[in-house]
Amino acid sequence: MVNPAAMKLQHHGRLYPETRKPCLIPLWHLWETMMRKILKKTLKDMNTLNKNLDLRRRWKNQSLQIIYLWLRKKKILKLITQPLLLLKKPPFQKKRKCLR
Numbered sequence: 001m002v003n004p005a006a007m008k009l010q011h012h013g014r015l016y017p018e019t020r021k022p023c024l025i026p027l028w029h030l031w032e033t034m035m036r037k038i039l040k041k042t043l044k045d046m047n048t049l050n051k052n053l054d055l056r057r058r059w060k061n062q063s064l065q066i067i068y069l070w071l072r073k074k075k076i077l078k079l080i081t082q083p084l085l086l087l088k089k090p091p092f093q094k095k096r097k098c099l100r
Helices: 004-012 027-049 059-074 077-088
Strands: none
Touching: none
16 A cells, blocks of 8 residues: 555655655755644644643744754654655566575
């Protein structure tokens, strides 16, 4: 079964011209937008976690760090990084057994 999130990410990922392999660097922007979408959904939970942090005031420099830590605590991070890891290697390459 194909991971739909991976398919969506594959569309956004750009290819290096010489190797034709997807590169993860341009995906950072997409990663950030995904994080922000998740943050919007989970803002209520986060406010209970970090009552001392004024998220709106410190949005730019701390938001991603806070989200990352929060996701790691909730173990959602694995679900997001999995499609990114799938992008690293092209799907058509199969492991070849060495014949000796």
